[in-house]
Amino acid sequence: MTIYRAPIQDTLFVLNDVLGYQRYSNLPGFSDATPDVLEAILAEGAKLAENVMHPLNRVGDMEGCVRHGDGSVTTPKGFREAFDQYREGGWMGLAAPAEFGGQGLPYTVHTAVSEYMVSANMALMMYPGLTQGAIAAIITHGTDEQRATWLPKLVEGAWTGTMNLTEPHCGTDLGLLRSKAVPNGDGTYRISGQKIFISAGEHDMSDNIVHLVLARIEGAPEGVKGISLFIVPKLKLDASGNPGQRNTVSCGSIEEKMGIHGNSTCVMNYDEAEGTLLGEANGGLKAMFTMMNEARLGVGLQGLSLSEIAYQNAVSYAKDRLQGRSLSGAKAPDKKADPIIVHPDIRRSLMTMKAFNEAGRALALWTAIKSDVAHRAGDDKDRQAADDYTGLLTPVVKGVLTDKGFDHAVMAQQVFGGHGYIEEHGMSQFVRDARIAMIYEGANGIQALDLVGRKLAQNGGRAVQAFFKEVAEFCEENRADEKLAPFTKALKKGLNDLQAATMWLVQNAMAKPDNAGAASTDYMHLFGLVALGYMWAQMARAAGVKLAEGANGAASFYDNKLVTARFFMERIMPETATRLARISSGADTLMALPAEAF
Amino acid sequence: MTIYRAPIQDTLFVLNDVLGYQRYSNLPGFSDATPDVLEAILAEGAKLAENVMHPLNRVGDMEGCVRHGDGSVTTPKGFREAFDQYREGGWMGLAAPAEFGGQGLPYTVHTAVSEYMVSANMALMMYPGLTQGAIAAIITHGTDEQRATWLPKLVEGAWTGTMNLTEPHCGTDLGLLRSKAVPNGDGTYRISGQKIFISAGEHDMSDNIVHLVLARIEGAPEGVKGISLFIVPKLKLDASGNPGQRNTVSCGSIEEKMGIHGNSTCVMNYDEAEGTLLGEANGGLKAMFTMMNEARLGVGLQGLSLSEIAYQNAVSYAKDRLQGRSLSGAKAPDKKADPIIVHPDIRRSLMTMKAFNEAGRALALWTAIKSDVAHRAGDDKDRQAADDYTGLLTPVVKGVLTDKGFDHAVMAQQVFGGHGYIEEHGMSQFVRDARIAMIYEGANGIQALDLVGRKLAQNGGRAVQAFFKEVAEFCEENRADEKLAPFTKALKKGLNDLQAATMWLVQNAMAKPDNAGAASTDYMHLFGLVALGYMWAQMARAAGVKLAEGANGAASFYDNKLVTARFFMERIMPETATRLARISSGADTLMALPAEAF
Incomplete structure (x- = not known):
C-alpha cells in the first residue's frame, strides 16, 4: 500500500510567501479566495485526495476498465462513487464562471488542489481533467446557445467531456485527418470517422459524454486549414435538454496500455453521428488549442504530481528499510542496520526529487x-504580458515537468531495490502512469518545437525577452545580499547559458531550420533548469x-528550503553547460546519416 | 509485432577491426574460434535469436508464468521448446571447459552471441543466464566430486541453476541474512529459510534445478563473515547421479512484476532441504562473488541488448510513420507527409541510441x-593486468549499460508517440523488461559504490591508473592525426574531467567517506562516458x-562510423563537465537535512 499526504504547507509557502498571491486580490475570483479561504480549500481538497482518491489508485490499476459487448465500459470499483464526491464537493466547477454554476475561483487554486488529486489518483482524475478542456473550449468558442446547453452540466460534473483528435494514421500532424462532417442543412452535421486514444471516451461515471471532435467539413481545404471542431454528445438531448436518444458514436475497443489502467482509452467510431459546429468552420485548430493549452498545463502538473507521490513513498521506505551502516559510523546502533536514508547515494535521489518537486510546484x-x-x-x-508568459511557459511546464516526473518515478522506484519492481508496492504503477504524460497532449518533442519554433520568435521575442529581463533583474537586485549570493550567482550562470543558446538559435536557425529542431529538446530542458532555478532563488529569498522575521516557530521549514x-x-543547475554544448553543436552531424544507415 | 536483426557486421567490426580479436589466438579456445568460425557462430546464434527466441518474446510477456497448487510452475508456451533448441545447439556450454562437456570457446564469443539472444528474448534467456553463474561458481569453488556431479548436466543445459541470496529483510546487506544450515554429520547440511526474488527458481524447462543458496552454518559468526554457500538441488540425486527424490525446497509463490513476465521470479522456501557446502565454510561471500561478477557483466549486456532491439524498432517506425514535413523542405513529396526520421528531434533520439549501442557493444x-x-x-x-581491468570495468558495464539501456528503451518508445504506450506494439515491454536490469545483481547505486569505494583504491589504484594511462597514450599517439583530432580532443577533455574527479575523491573521500558516496553515481557515469568515448575514438581510428585500405566495398559502413x-x-561527451561539477560539490549539502525534513 502506498502513502500520500498533500503538501499543503509547501503550497501555501509558494503561493503566499514566494509568489505574492495576495497581490492579485483585485482580480475577479481572487477576492473570494482570501488566504484563509485558500487554506480551507486546500485542506478540504487534501482530505478528498488522501481519503477517497488515493485508496482507489491501485484498485484502478489492477482492475482497469472493461468494455462489454454492447460497447459500454465499466470503470474500476469505487471510481464512480469517488467522482460523485468530487462532483458534490463542487471541485469540477471550482474555477468555472458563476453564470454556468461554477465558483469562479482562481485557476491557480484549482491547479493547487489538482496537484493533490492527481498525485492520489491520476487515472481517475483524467475524467474530470478532460472535462475541463471541453469547458474551456465551449466557453471560448461556443454560441450562447451552446454554452447554455452544455456548460452547466459539464461544470456540475453531471456530464464529462473528451477530446477527439487522433486518428490511426494521424497524431501530431492533424492536417492528415480524415474524419468528415456533412451538413444536415439544419445547423447540425453528420460526423463519420474513427478516432483513437480517446481518454475517457466511454465510461459509466456520468450521465452523458460530450465529445469534442475534429473533422473535415465536406469540400473543406486540405491540411490544417480545413479542420473544424464539433460537439458530438454520446446521448442526444431531448427537447428539454436532457440526455435522450443514443447518438451513433460508440466505443469500438479499449486499448491495453502500459499504465493509467483506470482510465478508459477508447477507439471511438463515429457513424454519421449528429453534432454541431463549435467555433468557426475550418477554425478547428484554433478552437482545439484552447483545449490543448489548458490540457498541457494539466499534463505538466501530472508529471509533478507523480514525482511528488513517488518521492513520498521513497522517503517512507528509505526511513524504514534497514540495510548497511552509514559510512560515517552507525546511526541506529541499537538496530541490526541503519535505515537506508543515511546513505549518500539514497540521499542524492531523495534530494534530487525534493528539489524538483518544490520548484516544479512553484513553476506550475x-x-x-x-x-x-x-x-x-x-x-x-497586464493581460498581454501575462498571456506572453503563459504561452512561453506552457511547453516548458508540460515538457520538463513530465520528463522529470517520469525520471523521478523511476528514481523513487530504484530506492526500493527489488521491491520496487514488484507490483504490490505500487512504485511500478507510478512509473507506468507517469510515462504517458511525456506522450499525450503533444509529445514532449512537440513541446520543444513549440517553444523553439513558435514561442521564442512570437512578437519579436517579446515573451522570452521579458523573462530574461525579469530573471536578470532578480539577480541584480539581490547581488549585494551575501546570503543570496550562492543562489543568484548560479542562477545568473544558468541564465547566461540560456541566453547564449537563444543567441545561437537566432544566428543559426533562420538560415537552417534543422538547427532549431536539433536544439529543441535540449533548449526546452535548459529553459526548464533556469525557470526552476529562478523559482529556487525566489524561494531562498522568501x-x-x-x-x-522570526519564522513563527517554523524556522526549520525555512532552513530546509535554503538547504x-x-x-x-x-547539483542540478550545472547541467545548463551540457545543454548549451549540445545545442551549439548544431544539426550537421545529427542529420548527416542517410536513412538507410540506421 | 516487433522486429529484430542481429547486428553481426557491427560485432565483427568491433572484434576484428577495433579490439584486434586475432591478437589473442594464442589463448586457449581462441585458436578454435578463428575469424571464419567466429562469423559462422554469430550467424547461427543470430538465426536462433531471430527465428526462435524473438517470436516468443511477446508471448512470454502476455502469458507470464503460472504457479500451480503443488508449487510447480508452467512457463509460457514455446519457452521449453526454444530452450531445447538452445541446449541442443550447444549454446549453454559454448565457453565452458571441454572436460565438462563444453566447447571451451572464448567467453568473448559467448558474450557476442548472448547480446543477440537477450535482445530477442530477455526473460527466456534468464534461465540459461542464471545457469552460467552456477557453472562459474562450481568450477571455481567445487570439489572434484561436486564438479563431476553437477557440471556436465548444467553445461549441457539439462539442469539449470539459480542464485539464492535475497531474503525479505536483507538484500544488499547480506550480513543480515538468517537462512540457516545445520550439519547432518555426513558432509551434508539441512538448509532452512526463505529466499525471495529468485529468478528461474521453479519452472518446467529442465530436469532439475540446482540452487546455490547462501545460509549461515549454526554457530557461525555474525555478519558477512558467517555466510556459507550451498548447493541445494530441487531433486536429490540417486546413487547413479540421476534426479530422484524431491528435496524439501519449494516455490511458495511467484511475484507479480513490472516486466520479465516470462521468467518465474519465486519466493523459495527451504525446509531442512539437503545440500552440500560449496567452497569453504563461512567463505560464502567470496564464492558468491564468483557468480556475481559474471552475472553483472551479463546484466550489463541486458541493458545493451534491450537498447539495441528498442532502437531497431524505433528506426523501423521512424522510417515508416508519415507525419509532418521536413523543416528543410519535403523529402517524400509524393506522399501525404514525410517519414518522421526526417525530423531532427527524432534523429537526435535515434543517433543517441545508435551511438550508445555501438560503443556499448565495444565496451562489453x-x-x-x-x-x-x-x-x-x-x-x-598479463592475467593480473586483465583481471584489474575486468574488476574495474564490471561495475561500469553493469551500472552504465543498464541505466542507459533503460533510458533508451524509453527514448525508443517515445518515437512511437501514443502507439508506444499501447502494449500491442511491444515498446512498453522493452521498457518494463529493461527496468529490472538497473536493480538486480546489485542495484546500480551499489555498482557505483563498488567502483568508487573498492575498485578505485584496490592495489593502490593500479587498475584505474592503467586505464588512464592507456587512454592518455591513445590520445597522445593519435594527436598528430588531423582526421582523428576531433575524437582525441574530446576524449582527452573527458579524461581530464575523470582524472580531476578521481583526484577530488583522493583528496576528499578519505577523511570524509560520505564524499565518496555522494559522488559515486556521477563518478560511475563519468567513467562510463570516458570508457564509451574511448571505444568511439578507437572505432573512428579503425x-x-x-x-x-579501400574498405572492400563497405565504405559507407565506415563513413557512418565516423559520423x-x-x-x-x-553531443554526449560534454556531459562529463556536469558530472564533475556534481562530484566536486561534495556531500555537505546532500547530507545536511535531518531525516524528518524529507
Missing part, C-alpha cells in the same frame, strides 16, 4: 497565476525573509 | 576479452584505417 503555480492574470486582469497590458535551494544550485 | 566485448585474458593467459602479469563517433563526441 506561477504559470497558473499568469494564466489567471491573462484572463482576468483589467489592464490590457525563506530568508521569513527567518529574519534544498543550495542542492539545486550545486 | 572489450571487458569480455579482458575476462578471457584474465582466465586464460599464460603470463601472470574505420579510418579501413577506409584508407556516429562525431555525434558521440559533440
Whole structure:
C-alpha cells in the first residue's frame, strides 16, 4: 500500500510567501479566495485526495476498465462513487464562471488542489481533467446557445467531456485527418470517422459524454486549414435538454496500455453521428488549442504530481528499510542496520526529487497565476504580458515537468531495490502512469518545437525577452545580499547559458531550420533548469525573509528550503553547460546519416 | 509485432577491426574460434535469436508464468521448446571447459552471441543466464566430486541453476541474512529459510534445478563473515547421479512484476532441504562473488541488448510513420507527409541510441576479452593486468549499460508517440523488461559504490591508473592525426574531467567517506562516458584505417562510423563537465537535512 499526504504547507509557502498571491486580490475570483479561504480549500481538497482518491489508485490499476459487448465500459470499483464526491464537493466547477454554476475561483487554486488529486489518483482524475478542456473550449468558442446547453452540466460534473483528435494514421500532424462532417442543412452535421486514444471516451461515471471532435467539413481545404471542431454528445438531448436518444458514436475497443489502467482509452467510431459546429468552420485548430493549452498545463502538473507521490513513498521506505551502516559510523546502533536514508547515494535521489518537486510546484503555480492574470486582469497590458508568459511557459511546464516526473518515478522506484519492481508496492504503477504524460497532449518533442519554433520568435521575442529581463533583474537586485549570493550567482550562470543558446538559435536557425529542431529538446530542458532555478532563488529569498522575521516557530521549514535551494544550485543547475554544448553543436552531424544507415 | 536483426557486421567490426580479436589466438579456445568460425557462430546464434527466441518474446510477456497448487510452475508456451533448441545447439556450454562437456570457446564469443539472444528474448534467456553463474561458481569453488556431479548436466543445459541470496529483510546487506544450515554429520547440511526474488527458481524447462543458496552454518559468526554457500538441488540425486527424490525446497509463490513476465521470479522456501557446502565454510561471500561478477557483466549486456532491439524498432517506425514535413523542405513529396526520421528531434533520439549501442557493444566485448585474458593467459602479469581491468570495468558495464539501456528503451518508445504506450506494439515491454536490469545483481547505486569505494583504491589504484594511462597514450599517439583530432580532443577533455574527479575523491573521500558516496553515481557515469568515448575514438581510428585500405566495398559502413563517433563526441561527451561539477560539490549539502525534513 502506498502513502500520500498533500503538501499543503509547501503550497501555501509558494503561493503566499514566494509568489505574492495576495497581490492579485483585485482580480475577479481572487477576492473570494482570501488566504484563509485558500487554506480551507486546500485542506478540504487534501482530505478528498488522501481519503477517497488515493485508496482507489491501485484498485484502478489492477482492475482497469472493461468494455462489454454492447460497447459500454465499466470503470474500476469505487471510481464512480469517488467522482460523485468530487462532483458534490463542487471541485469540477471550482474555477468555472458563476453564470454556468461554477465558483469562479482562481485557476491557480484549482491547479493547487489538482496537484493533490492527481498525485492520489491520476487515472481517475483524467475524467474530470478532460472535462475541463471541453469547458474551456465551449466557453471560448461556443454560441450562447451552446454554452447554455452544455456548460452547466459539464461544470456540475453531471456530464464529462473528451477530446477527439487522433486518428490511426494521424497524431501530431492533424492536417492528415480524415474524419468528415456533412451538413444536415439544419445547423447540425453528420460526423463519420474513427478516432483513437480517446481518454475517457466511454465510461459509466456520468450521465452523458460530450465529445469534442475534429473533422473535415465536406469540400473543406486540405491540411490544417480545413479542420473544424464539433460537439458530438454520446446521448442526444431531448427537447428539454436532457440526455435522450443514443447518438451513433460508440466505443469500438479499449486499448491495453502500459499504465493509467483506470482510465478508459477508447477507439471511438463515429457513424454519421449528429453534432454541431463549435467555433468557426475550418477554425478547428484554433478552437482545439484552447483545449490543448489548458490540457498541457494539466499534463505538466501530472508529471509533478507523480514525482511528488513517488518521492513520498521513497522517503517512507528509505526511513524504514534497514540495510548497511552509514559510512560515517552507525546511526541506529541499537538496530541490526541503519535505515537506508543515511546513505549518500539514497540521499542524492531523495534530494534530487525534493528539489524538483518544490520548484516544479512553484513553476506550475506561477504559470497558473499568469494564466489567471491573462484572463482576468483589467489592464490590457497586464493581460498581454501575462498571456506572453503563459504561452512561453506552457511547453516548458508540460515538457520538463513530465520528463522529470517520469525520471523521478523511476528514481523513487530504484530506492526500493527489488521491491520496487514488484507490483504490490505500487512504485511500478507510478512509473507506468507517469510515462504517458511525456506522450499525450503533444509529445514532449512537440513541446520543444513549440517553444523553439513558435514561442521564442512570437512578437519579436517579446515573451522570452521579458523573462530574461525579469530573471536578470532578480539577480541584480539581490547581488549585494551575501546570503543570496550562492543562489543568484548560479542562477545568473544558468541564465547566461540560456541566453547564449537563444543567441545561437537566432544566428543559426533562420538560415537552417534543422538547427532549431536539433536544439529543441535540449533548449526546452535548459529553459526548464533556469525557470526552476529562478523559482529556487525566489524561494531562498522568501525563506530568508521569513527567518529574519522570526519564522513563527517554523524556522526549520525555512532552513530546509535554503538547504534544498543550495542542492539545486550545486547539483542540478550545472547541467545548463551540457545543454548549451549540445545545442551549439548544431544539426550537421545529427542529420548527416542517410536513412538507410540506421 | 516487433522486429529484430542481429547486428553481426557491427560485432565483427568491433572484434576484428577495433579490439584486434586475432591478437589473442594464442589463448586457449581462441585458436578454435578463428575469424571464419567466429562469423559462422554469430550467424547461427543470430538465426536462433531471430527465428526462435524473438517470436516468443511477446508471448512470454502476455502469458507470464503460472504457479500451480503443488508449487510447480508452467512457463509460457514455446519457452521449453526454444530452450531445447538452445541446449541442443550447444549454446549453454559454448565457453565452458571441454572436460565438462563444453566447447571451451572464448567467453568473448559467448558474450557476442548472448547480446543477440537477450535482445530477442530477455526473460527466456534468464534461465540459461542464471545457469552460467552456477557453472562459474562450481568450477571455481567445487570439489572434484561436486564438479563431476553437477557440471556436465548444467553445461549441457539439462539442469539449470539459480542464485539464492535475497531474503525479505536483507538484500544488499547480506550480513543480515538468517537462512540457516545445520550439519547432518555426513558432509551434508539441512538448509532452512526463505529466499525471495529468485529468478528461474521453479519452472518446467529442465530436469532439475540446482540452487546455490547462501545460509549461515549454526554457530557461525555474525555478519558477512558467517555466510556459507550451498548447493541445494530441487531433486536429490540417486546413487547413479540421476534426479530422484524431491528435496524439501519449494516455490511458495511467484511475484507479480513490472516486466520479465516470462521468467518465474519465486519466493523459495527451504525446509531442512539437503545440500552440500560449496567452497569453504563461512567463505560464502567470496564464492558468491564468483557468480556475481559474471552475472553483472551479463546484466550489463541486458541493458545493451534491450537498447539495441528498442532502437531497431524505433528506426523501423521512424522510417515508416508519415507525419509532418521536413523543416528543410519535403523529402517524400509524393506522399501525404514525410517519414518522421526526417525530423531532427527524432534523429537526435535515434543517433543517441545508435551511438550508445555501438560503443556499448565495444565496451562489453572489450571487458569480455579482458575476462578471457584474465582466465586464460599464460603470463601472470598479463592475467593480473586483465583481471584489474575486468574488476574495474564490471561495475561500469553493469551500472552504465543498464541505466542507459533503460533510458533508451524509453527514448525508443517515445518515437512511437501514443502507439508506444499501447502494449500491442511491444515498446512498453522493452521498457518494463529493461527496468529490472538497473536493480538486480546489485542495484546500480551499489555498482557505483563498488567502483568508487573498492575498485578505485584496490592495489593502490593500479587498475584505474592503467586505464588512464592507456587512454592518455591513445590520445597522445593519435594527436598528430588531423582526421582523428576531433575524437582525441574530446576524449582527452573527458579524461581530464575523470582524472580531476578521481583526484577530488583522493583528496576528499578519505577523511570524509560520505564524499565518496555522494559522488559515486556521477563518478560511475563519468567513467562510463570516458570508457564509451574511448571505444568511439578507437572505432573512428579503425574505420579510418579501413577506409584508407579501400574498405572492400563497405565504405559507407565506415563513413557512418565516423559520423556516429562525431555525434558521440559533440553531443554526449560534454556531459562529463556536469558530472564533475556534481562530484566536486561534495556531500555537505546532500547530507545536511535531518531525516524528518524529507
